[in-house]
Amino acid sequence: MAVIAGIPSEFLEQAGALLELYRTPQISYGTFDPLLKSKDQFSSLYQISLNHNCLASGLVSLLVHFGWTWVGILVPDDTQGEQFIWDLRKEMTIKGVCVAFIEKVPVTKRIYSPGDATYLPRVLDSSANVVTIYGEINTLLTMTFIDDYNLMPHKIWIITSQWNFSLIPTLYLFNIFHGTLFFSHQNSEIPGFKDFLRTVNPSKYPEDFFLTKYWLSAFNCSLAGTVCGEIHECPSNASLESVTEHKIDTTLMKSTNDLYNAVHLVAHALHDMMLMGEEPRDKMEAEHPVILPWQLHPFLKSTHLENSAGEHVSLNENRNCVSRYEIMNFLNFPGGLRLPMKVGEFIPQDPRGQGLMIQEELIEWAFGFTETPHSVCSKSCGLEFMKIHQEGQPSCCFHCILCPKRGITNETDSDQCTECPQSQYPNMERNHCLPKTVTFLAYQDPLGMALACTALCFSVITAMVLWVFLKYRDSAIVKANNRSLSYVLLLSLLLCFLCSLLFIGRPNTVTCVLSNISFAVIFTVAVSAVLAKTITVILAFMILRLGRIMRQLLVSGVVNLVVPICSLIQLIICGIWLGTSPPFIDIDSSSEPRSIIIECNKGSVSAFYCVLGYLGFLALGAFSLAYLARNLPGTFNEAKFLTFSMLVFCSVWVTFLPVYHSTRGKVMVTVEIFSILASSMGLLGCIFAPKCYVIFLKPDGNTSKGLKSKTYFRGK
Numbered sequence: 001m002a003v004i005a006g007i008p009s010e011f012l013e014q015a016g017a018l019l020e021l022y023r024t025p026q027i028s029y030g031t032f033d034p035l036l037k038s039k040d041q042f043s044s045l046y047q048i049s050l051n052h053n054c055l056a057s058g059l060v061s062l063l064v065h066f067g068w069t070w071v072g073i074l075v076p077d078d079t080q081g082e083q084f085i086w087d088l089r090k091e092m093t094i095k096g097v098c099v100a101f102i103e104k105v106p107v108t109k110r111i112y113s114p115g116d117a118t119y120l121p122r123v124l125d126s127s128a129n130v131v132t133i134y135g136e137i138n139t140l141l142t143m144t145f146i147d148d149y150n151l152m153p154h155k156i157w158i159i160t161s162q163w164n165f166s167l168i169p170t171l172y173l174f175n176i177f178h179g180t181l182f183f184s185h186q187n188s189e190i191p192g193f194k195d196f197l198r199t200v201n202p203s204k205y206p207e208d209f210f211l212t213k214y215w216l217s218a219f220n221c222s223l224a225g226t227v228c229g230e231i232h233e234c235p236s237n238a239s240l241e242s243v244t245e246h247k248i249d250t251t252l253m254k255s256t257n258d259l260y261n262a263v264h265l266v267a268h269a270l271h272d273m274m275l276m277g278e279e280p281r282d283k284m285e286a287e288h289p290v291i292l293p294w295q296l297h298p299f300l301k302s303t304h305l306e307n308s309a310g311e312h313v314s315l316n317e318n319r320n321c322v323s324r325y326e327i328m329n330f331l332n333f334p335g336g337l338r339l340p341m342k343v344g345e346f347i348p349q350d351p352r353g354q355g356l357m358i359q360e361e362l363i364e365w366a367f368g369f370t371e372t373p374h375s376v377c378s379k380s381c382g383l384e385f386m387k388i389h390q391e392g393q394p395s396c397c398f399h400c401i402l403c404p405k406r407g408i409t410n411e412t413d414s415d416q417c418t419e420c421p422q423s424q425y426p427n428m429e430r431n432h433c434l435p436k437t438v439t440f441l442a443y444q445d446p447l448g449m450a451l452a453c454t455a456l457c458f459s460v461i462t463a464m465v466l467w468v469f470l471k472y473r474d475s476a477i478v479k480a481n482n483r484s485l486s487y488v489l490l491l492s493l494l495l496c497f498l499c500s501l502l503f504i505g506r507p508n509t510v511t512c513v514l515s516n517i518s519f520a521v522i523f524t525v526a527v528s529a530v531l532a533k534t535i536t537v538i539l540a541f542m543i544l545r546l547g548r549i550m551r552q553l554l555v556s557g558v559v560n561l562v563v564p565i566c567s568l569i570q571l572i573i574c575g576i577w578l579g580t581s582p583p584f585i586d587i588d589s590s591s592e593p594r595s596i597i598i599e600c601n602k603g604s605v606s607a608f609y610c611v612l613g614y615l616g617f618l619a620l621g622a623f624s625l626a627y628l629a630r631n632l633p634g635t636f637n638e639a640k641f642l643t644f645s646m647l648v649f650c651s652v653w654v655t656f657l658p659v660y661h662s663t664r665g666k667v668m669v670t671v672e673i674f675s676i677l678a679s680s681m682g683l684l685g686c687i688f689a690p691k692c693y694v695i696f697l698k699p700d701g702n703t704s705k706g707l708k709s710k711t712y713f714r715g716k
Helices: 009-022 055-066 079-095 119-125 137-145 170-177 193-199 209-219 254-275 283-287 293-302 446-471 476-480 483-503 509-541 548-556 558-580 605-628 638-661 666-697
Strands: 003-005 026-028 045-047 070-076 098-105 130-133 156-159 180-184 325-333 337-346 356-358 385-389 398-402 424-426 433-435 437-439 584-588 595-601
Touching: 003 009, 003 254, 009 026, 026 254, 055 079, 055 180, 055 325, 055 337, 055 356, 070 079, 070 119, 079 098, 098 119, 180 337, 254 293, 446 483, 446 666, 476 483, 476 666, 483 509, 483 558, 483 666, 509 558, 509 584, 509 595, 509 605, 509 638, 509 666, 558 605, 595 666, 605 638, 638 666
Parallel strands: 003 026, 026 045, 070 098, 070 130, 130 156, 156 180, 437 595
Antiparallel strands: 180 325, 325 337, 337 356, 385 398, 424 433, 584 595
């Protein structure tokens, strides 16, 4: 009337072609095969096993949970294996899990047949520590019977089909499958099945040839009347309870429940068909009713029952997916102890989106692992690194390179680094950006305060010297050094000290323009005054050899015109500078990684160097003339002091140029201010300190008589 089979799908396809001729119902309790759902080709075939199309999603969720991104796949070389590979790779691609290898195991019809084991070395040599196994036990457990590979440590096996572990010898389970993770959808146990197995005996079922054969294998004995050769007769009290090596644990016999349901379903369908049959026409028809297999189909389709385990059973072909999977950890210990322990579950249609729940502390890993194993192609890239994929390799295989200077990553295994904005910089961990601090030489800074105080002190000293020269303006030593040029030089030095204050504080457009222009003009006035004094000294010693007209020009103070003429030329250069590309505010966010520097940009670099070049030309001219006049006669020869003052001035500014261009920010401004103060103090100290010494400490020498032998000329 019906065929109930758990044989592989390939055999069902062949057997179904024959049974289809008689429309004999076929109920498959093996692994669900979507290819057998076609009613055009398999109109008489039913599958009582649940659809496992959500199994791939649960498996990949488990892999992602443990961070296993480098996984091997082991499937039978048949249509179900191809379908599983397609489903699994689709889910793995979505979740970023890569396939380390795919091995298709040749299908064998015998459970203890070694088959073709050429795939085993490739499995063992792979860097993947996690391998998923799919398929019937008859085809995939051939690797357990290969002598050279019966110990396979350092691999985590994930079983994704309904395996009957009770058919595997304990020795091999202990070596290989201890710590295996597998998905189970059986939540109930067949009532009384364990007791049946303990009490079953071939004498109760003499027509069961397979039970007799199993008894012979388990006890090496035979039933009474069938003893042959050296095989003895089985004792009457022999039972499966005494079997240790092949002890049967019904919790591991996953296909048993589907077989149990299939038998009950066919029995109920036959019962319903008999009850609904027509009244027999005669006595012979009542004793021998004619029932054809095709008549059972409507009853099979409509039969719904609740078995003794409380499960609802039917042959509904529209079942979408298993509603819940239990994730089991298979433990096998010496002595035949087998323990499947529940360590989690997977709910495919979880409304909260949290379908996977795992209790890691309950998992006993395979031999060779003392903690949660890793299975990756490349180690994860930290927060400071980004992934560079290897050409021709899966996406899980990559190199880690350090992010650029201003790059960050806020997650591991980032494909690219995010560059911080110009106003921010990466923190030490390189996982987020921090705002940069605005920096400039402020008055509140210790350095800015020190420079400002120094400039003010020098300004006060210069003002005091100017006051002394004004007070003693009629003294011989003041008159002998050209009072007007001395006043101009002192005023310009006073302004030089004060203009350095323009460089301190937050820069703005006004201070940028004033600081650069005032520096150029005021220093030009000071240097041109020194140049005029040097020319005056030289002419004073040569007055006896000069003509009358030259003596009149010297006495009339025409030399003093050097100052306005030289200053006017500098003003013209500065005017061109302001007219073409004047100084402006610049924000430098790249020189210092954690600071934004607000500084004055010089604008036209050519104009700036023209200003410095012209100033250097005047200073070099003044130094050259003073150096030539250093040996002129007289006990008080000012040319020596002018020479030394210009030597200090030139040394400061020659040193300034390379240092200025090698610094940025506060240090650059500090160098500029220091150069202004140092050069100005050099002029003030070298030229006016000796005169103040004579005025205050040698008053006898500050008279016409005292300076008679020292006087250069007796003019103003």
